[in-house]
Amino acid sequence: MLRRKIAGALAAGLAAATLLTACGGDAADGPVTLKVLTWEPGGTEYWAQVKSTFEASHPDIRLDMEAVPFDRYPEVQGPYITSQSGPDVMANNAGLELFDRRGAYEPLGERAAEINKDLVTYSGACEGFDTTKPCYGVPFSYQGNVLYYNKSVLTAAGLDPENPPTTWDEFSAACEAVKNSGKTCLALGLSGTFPAYWDFPEIARNYLTEDDIRGLLAGTLSWTDPKLVATLEKLAEITTSGWTNSNAPSITMLPDGADIFQRGDAAFAGTIISDAVNWEAFGKALGDDNLGVTRWPVINPDAPLAQKFSGIEGAVYGVTKWSEKKQAGLEFISWLAGKENGELWVRYGKGQPLNSTVDKALLPTSPSFLKIQEFVAQPTLHAGVMLSGPETDALARGWQQVTLGQLTVDKWAEQMQQALERSPTKRQGR
Template sequence: MAAAALLTGCGDDDAADGPVTLKVLTWEPGGAEYWKQVKTSFEGSHPDIKLEMQSVPFDKYPEVQGPYITSQSGPDVMANNAGLELFDRRGAYVPLGDKAAEITKDLVTYSGACEGFDTSKTCYGVPFSYQGNVLYYNKAVLTAAGLNPEQPPATWDEFGAACEAVKKAGKTCLALGLSGTFPAYWDFPEIARNYLTEDDIRALLAGKLSWKDPKLVSVLGKLAEITTKGWANKNAPSITMLPDGADIFQRGDAAFAGTIISDAVNWEAFGKALGDDKLGVTRWPAIDPAAPLAGKFSGIEGAVYGVTQWSEKKQAGLEFISWLAGKENGELWVKYGKGQPLNRTVDKALLPSSPAFLKIQELVAQPTLHAGVMLSGPEADALARGWQQVTLGQLTVDKWADQMQQALERSPTKKQGK
């Protein structure tokens, strides 16, 4: 019935006098200035709707969102990352039904908002940005270590050799923070591409690939190498990637940082801190260059905004998320968020000319499924916690795999085969 009210425009908000106040829960991907522009622009073209934004730091977001979902009250529109983070919380959102195709008609892709990453299945919201992980590097640090800044390491062996050279030069090789779930979303898929096929990644999504499978054990083993071989900062287990790990890179104290192409700390922030001429972008080094997905980009839509089941302003919520998918917001996203827009009608003249941004355009041209967003909440938590424990010598890789399998078996979403 809630879905019917949304799709027919017969929400309770239509009976209200004066402007409708729409409460939006977000972690402000793209930054505060971008969201200020969103509010101004949307309200300017929709005088009957006012936005009341509740911004929560990303690492605190689940703590704030959880009670709203449990009590079935609060925001009218909420954000979640595309993929299983969204699917785990799908009971909080109104399915878009046939409206999904109409709203997203100008988007390059929106499957990360739909169950099974299949747009013919139920979709719960609208994304407007493209997301994924790359390896940023500081050309000045590589030069000081006697390395060629125009030829970053392309293989795992080359990366290991580069890390040893950087360490000898007195710098951290890979800036890293392991507190929180960022390892799941950022680092895991870049290792997994060397061992998993797209069929394997879909099996991971369906909960049909055991964490004791040799492929996944190998992925965990390579993640462990990054810290056990001393390639990352020693305090990685006790700090977050944002802002702490990223700050190490921005200060010029590390050669590499594996972070995202849109939203929070990205190419623009690093370019401002280091200088555009000193910032490089590349793929993570290939462990097996012959692997089918080794040369691909792990791509996924960014945050997905959906209308909550309990909202009494569903029609206003639908208008807002439809606007988010449009050209106007796509151009705001490029100008103020400096991210990768999904809307294909965005004026190309507005795209940045930064060398890092242009290089990212090359990398994203060959996408594959993003293994990180195939992980359920219990798996993402176990991945982050296990990497911390392995780094501290408290856990073996095999025991880590056992913990991951237990987390898989606790996942309600994957138990239901979604």
């Protein structure tokens, strides 16, 4: 039904912004081949199922998948965007990572409402997180941050594995106990984008209101504001207190930091609920009964966003402006948002689906998965995806330098403000 609606609307010739510009190549003899650039969130098996299932029901479209490791994705995608050539469909994370690259994508226009009608969405594919503004793609996974823990490591440190720390003071005491037992408290890698997406928002929620987070998005909240300086101070405390692995400044969280936790060498790991590494991967490595999941410890219990969940869509797939196969591209990304793919995502990707019509009987029964369902019931804005590319880079680099004693927190805040001023997206919106 959705396919017929899309094809009919396309044939009717809506506005150019709805991807219905002249697009040579869709009418060619034989199946249309769509080139898709992805980092394969959910894993290779899931994407093999996407390809075979979609092609079986769409014999007129073939998928040519280019899979790139996440840490190399920007360097592969960048030349395509610069040359305005290459893939017909590309992925980016929701939020400013996508908005920074919006010039590479066709806006969905009037199609956005229909495609997203069954999705639980934060509008992270739309400018300003506002569905009345241009939207540049389609998400299908539910994303956000939690703190995983290894019950065996906590037990060996003399801690209660069924009652993980809930406050910052309790976390500090737990880390000291874990260190004394010969293990790392928090597995961490500071190279790349993960500090911005996984750690920053969980500290920031103790200091920022939702209005502050929107100010972060708009570029109107200065990084020298006491709230953001306090956030940076607490991030610095994690590493300067010796709670993390000593090589944290020189490694990435994926795969290196996650591997430390999966090997059983760390008590905690702050990561995500879907996509690249999640409860399912950790459960396989450590045992489902040995894996715990909790919220990050609270610093300021009275903060309005304390004890809430940082929710956001996962990867967003959009049709490139240079594609000559826009109709086929729109059909593919619309299918990604649908029930059929949502159920593939649950079965093979073991992730959280955005599509609300997915059969609930398919959802996993893992204790960690069920605990995560409690957390996602109270979502708030995700501060990490409000950061532009320059800010994301400066956050990771500054945290490395602070950890190594090469930079003070005040200087780090100044570098973050300079990065904000370099952000083309935020300069345009101010």
